[in-house]
Amino acid sequence: MSLFPSKRWFIRDPNPERQVLLSNALDIHPIVAQLLINRGIQTIEEAQQFLSADLRHLHDPFLLTDMSAAVERIYQARDNNEIVMVFGDYDVDGVTSSVILNRLLRRLDIRVIHYIPHRIHEGYGLNHEIAPFAKEQGVSLLIAVDCGITAHREVETLKEAGIDVIIFDHHEPLAENLPKAKAVVNPKRLDCPYPFKNLASVGLMAKLAHAILGGLHDDFLDLVTLGTIADVVPLQGENRIFVKHGLPKINETQNIGLCALLDVARIRGRPMQPYYVGFILGPRINATGRMDSAQKSLQLLLSEREEEAYALAQLLEEQNSLRQKMQKYVLEEALEIVNHEINFKHDRVIVVAKEGWHKGVLGIVASQIMEMYYRPTIVISLEEGLGTASARSIDGFHLHEALTHCATLLEGYGGHKLAAGLTIREENIETFTRHINEFASTHIQEEDLMPTLKIDSEIPLSNLNLELVKTINILEPYGEENPAPVFCSRNLMIKGPAAVVGKETIKFWVSDGQSTLSVVGFGMAKYREAMSLGQKIDLAYQPVIDDWNKEPIVQLKLKDIRES
Numbered sequence: 001m002s003l004f005p006s007k008r009w010f011i012r013d014p015n016p017e018r019q020v021l022l023s024n025a026l027d028i029h030p031i032v033a034q035l036l037i038n039r040g041i042q043t044i045e046e047a048q049q050f051l052s053a054d055l056r057h058l059h060d061p062f063l064l065t066d067m068s069a070a071v072e073r074i075y076q077a078r079d080n081n082e083i084v085m086v087f088g089d090y091d092v093d094g095v096t097s098s099v100i101l102n103r104l105l106r107r108l109d110i111r112v113i114h115y116i117p118h119r120i121h122e123g124y125g126l127n128h129e130i131a132p133f134a135k136e137q138g139v140s141l142l143i144a145v146d147c148g149i150t151a152h153r154e155v156e157t158l159k160e161a162g163i164d165v166i167i168f169d170h171h172e173p174l175a176e177n178l179p180k181a182k183a184v185v186n187p188k189r190l191d192c193p194y195p196f197k198n199l200a201s202v203g204l205m206a207k208l209a210h211a212i213l214g215g216l217h218d219d220f221l222d223l224v225t226l227g228t229i230a231d232v233v234p235l236q237g238e239n240r241i242f243v244k245h246g247l248p249k250i251n252e253t254q255n256i257g258l259c260a261l262l263d264v265a266r267i268r269g270r271p272m273q274p275y276y277v278g279f280i281l282g283p284r285i286n287a288t289g290r291m292d293s294a295q296k297s298l299q300l301l302l303s304e305r306e307e308e309a310y311a312l313a314q315l316l317e318e319q320n321s322l323r324q325k326m327q328k329y330v331l332e333e334a335l336e337i338v339n340h341e342i343n344f345k346h347d348r349v350i351v352v353a354k355e356g357w358h359k360g361v362l363g364i365v366a367s368q369i370m371e372m373y374y375r376p377t378i379v380i381s382l383e384e385g386l387g388t389a390s391a392r393s394i395d396g397f398h399l400h401e402a403l404t405h406c407a408t409l410l411e412g413y414g415g416h417k418l419a420a421g422l423t424i425r426e427e428n429i430e431t432f433t434r435h436i437n438e439f440a441s442t443h444i445q446e447e448d449l450m451p452t453l454k455i456d457s458e459i460p461l462s463n464l465n466l467e468l469v470k471t472i473n474i475l476e477p478y479g480e481e482n483p484a485p486v487f488c489s490r491n492l493m494i495k496g497p498a499a500v501v502g503k504e505t506i507k508f509w510v511s512d513g514q515s516t517l518s519v520v521g522f523g524m525a526k527y528r529e530a531m532s533l534g535q536k537i538d539l540a541y542q543p544v545i546d547d548w549n550k551e552p553i554v555q556l557k558l559k560d561i562r563e564s
Contacts, residue, residue, distance in 0.1 A: 004530055006562045007453040009540060011488065012038050014457065022047050029471050031457065035485050036475075038456050039236070050236070051474060053244040058216065061207040065192040070166045070183035071211050077141045078108045085139040087115045087126060087147070088298070090289035092230035092282050093200045094146035096223040097168070099301045100205040101145060103220075104212060113137055116294045119360055124421075126154035131161040139163055146170070146201035148179065149186055155179040168204045170233075172416070196237040202227030203239060221246035222253040223301070229274050230282035235479035243477050247272045257300035260313035261285075274479050287320035290360030327361040331368055334379055338369065348440040348449065349402075351433040353380035353387055353426075362390035363419070370394065374451050376402070376440065382426055386411070391420040396448045397440065405439045406432055453560050454486065455540055461489040462514040464554050469543045490538040491564045497533060500525045510539065510556070518546065521558030536564035 015037050022033035025044045028051075036047050049057050061067055077084050084105055088098035098114060105112045115134075117127065125147040131154075134142055141164045148155070148167035155165050156179075165181040170188065178184045185204060187194040199207070206224045210216045225246030228239050235243055250272045253259060262268040265280050288296040296319075300312040337352045350369060357365075362379045370377040370392045376399065380389040393399040399420040403413045409432045413422035424432060478484040495516055498508035504525040509518055519539065521527065531537075541556035 004527060004561050004563065007451045007560050008447070009455055009488065009560070009562075010452050011455045011458055018042065026051070028474075029468065031459070031468070032471060032474065035456055035472065039482055050240065053241045055216065055241060055245060058210065058238055058241060059195055061211040063194045064185050064187060064204075064207060065189055065194070066183035066185050067207065067211055070168075070185055070208070073141065073164060073166060073182050074105070074108070074110070074143075074212070078110050080140075081111075082140045083111045083113060083138045085113050085115055085134050085137070085142045087130065087142055087144045088294075089124065089146035089201075090116050090119050090294035091146070092285045093202050093227040095285060095289075095294055095297045095301065096227035096230075097145040097201045097205045098298055100202065100209065100220055100223055101143060101168075102302060104205075104209055108212070113139065114295075114298060116289075116298060118293050119289055126151040126158075128154060128157050130154070131157045131163065134158070134163055135161045141166070143168065145205065148181070149173045149184070150179075152177070152179045155181050168201055168208065170199055170201050170204060196239075198234045198236070199238060200228050200231040200233045202231070203233075203242060206242060218245075218249060219254060222249040222255060222258060225250060226258075226277055226281060226285070229277040229479060230285070232278075232480050234481035235274075235477060236481055240477075240482065243274070243479070247274070247277075247477060250277070255301060256306055257303040257309045257312065260303075260306070260309035261300065261316065264310070264313040264317050274477050278479075283323070284316045284320045287316055287323045290323050291319050291326070291358075323361060326358045327364050330357045330361050330379075331365050333357070334365055334369060335372075338373070344373075344375075347433075347437050348375055348444045349433075349436050350375050350377040351380070351429070351436070352378070353382055353389075353429055355382045357381035359388050362388070363392070363421075366390045366392040374449055376444075378422075378436075380424065380429065385426045387424045387426055387429060389422045389424065391415070391422065393418045393420075394444075394448065395452065397444050402436055402439050402443070406435045409435065453540055454483075455488050456485045458488050458490070460514075461492060461510070461512040461517065464515065464517065464543055466545065466552060466554055469545055469554055472543065473545075484542045486540055486542055486559055488538060488540045492537055492539055494531055494533060494535045494537060498528050498531045500528055506558070510537070517554055517556055519556045519558050520546075521561075524558055524561075527561055538562040538564050 014034055018037055019030045019033045023030045026047055041047050041050050086098050086101050088094040102112050126144060142158060143166045145168045147169060149169040149171050158165050166183045167181050168185045172188055176190055187197045187199055202224050206216055209220050224242045228242055233239055267276050267280055285297045288294050296312055296315055303309040334352045342350055359381050362381055366377045366379040374394055376393040376397050378389050378391040380387040391399050398417045400415050403420055409428045411423040415421055472485055492510040492512055495509040495511050498506055500506055504523045506521040506525050506528055509516055540560040541558055544555050544557050545552050546555035
């Protein structure tokens with residue numbers, strides 16, 4: 001039995017021929033060439049565009065099906081002095097999309113009102129109640145952003161009320177069956193020739209801005225970057241271009257609300273990284289939508305007065321603290337159920353349910369439990385006999401297919417391979433748990449329940465130096481489908497005693513006989529007791545530059561450890 005609780009290592013096979021091709025053509029290090037290949041970049045042209053991330057490589061927005069119709073209808077609204085409703089989703093992508101659209105429409109002197117549904121009371125997307133409300137407000141055009149692609153009946157209801165609809169959405173459509181709106185702009189439409197399919201909705205707003213203004217103005221890039229990173233879309237193609245140019249714009253932002261949020265979150269002036277967006281700014285913008293209404297986040301980013309902006313930013317901070325407390329409370333209760341009721345020898349899918357859990361944190365809690373036990377997890381909040389749930393899955397288990405298998409037991413469901421939502425009657429939960437685990441027993445093998453660590457390359461430790469790490473970092477910014485590179489090195493000797501510092505962080509030194517480097521493992525203090533001086537180990541790690549109050553040195557950010 002191993003001293004270290006290791007993951008499965010999947011080391012990618014090198015492609016020497018293509019490495020040489022890209023390395024010679026672009027004058028890049030062979031390791032960088034292999035990293036590009038590992039990320040699905042095969043040709044010289046693809047590699048050039050990835051590395052340059054040039055704004056000139058953005059595609060013509062009118063290649064998006066229905067973009068011309070959408071722009072034409074927006075100009076018609078301006079000419080007819082119409083009132084336009086912007087209907088957005090309650091997450092960061094939906095809020096930032098709504099703000100950019102507001103600014104665009106106001107540049108055209110169009111009167112705008114906003115509507116974001118309440119996550120708990122109204123749920124996701126367009127609803128039938130919006131038509132009479134919009135009619136009452138004098139709205140004649142509704143633009144849905146980050147939702148609407150499956151809202152067939154709701155669009156018909158709006159049309160019957162005399163309200164035209166334009167949809168900008170990036171979610172999967174139902175085959176060729178699209179809502180009968182004036183325009184449906186979605187690169188995932190089967191009839192859409194747009195070359196890049198993975199834009200977030202805020203990316204679609206960038207394309208609309210490009211179409212209306214004749215180019216993408218710098219002052220939109222801060223919000224485009226926020227929504228793109230927070231929505232965890234692939235950081236390749238146009239998304240990489242937006243984020244590469246947009247990250248510095250966040251600290252230079254003229255948006256009064258975003259300035260206030262940076263100050264309140266205490267990251268103003270720091271070199272902006274995807275981490276700050278994904279784990280500091282994003283959760284604060286999301287918090288109001290999780291705990292109450294996303295209207296406050298929208299107000300913040302639309303604010304034109306510093307006093308108001310700082311009050312709203314402070315409110316988001318408080319809502320985020322409340323969300324963290326609620327999340328901790330629900331997680332503790334859910335883990336109590338897992339520890340006492342789940343039979344891990346029999347159940348491969350974790351299903352937990354309890355009355356009154358806050359619906360706004362179910363997805364985060366499901367993700368946390370899934371990561372702890374590495375099993376698909378469904379967390380259900382019960383209210384008056386009806387359960388609302390969020391589900392998260394592991395690689396290799398398709399959640400949507402599993403839920404389809406159990407559809408007769410559900411009131412409703414939706415989602416994709418790794419994340420889904422569902423509603424279920426309380427009396428059906430026990431049968432549902434049995435059925436989905438029966439399905440999982442034929443679709444999840446024992447080895448699938450061990451997390452897999454994808455490693456880019458095995459290299460000698462002595463190959464690592466400051467110049468190479470800086471060279472590798474030309475692939476930044478890292479994110480979805482462009483992860484920070486992971487390497488492994490074998491037969492390393494532990495030099496000096498390992499120390500536990502801070503919150504469960506371990507620090508030690510390793511050597512291959514030629515080079516000695518520092519290792520830091522965040523949250524990995526559990527390895528300390530299994531380590532001894534002179535012990536031979538294999539390491540998986542991300543090479544980083546540690547320049548905290550000293551001359552920069554190469555440091556290994558620990559991902560996994562094995563006995564040699």
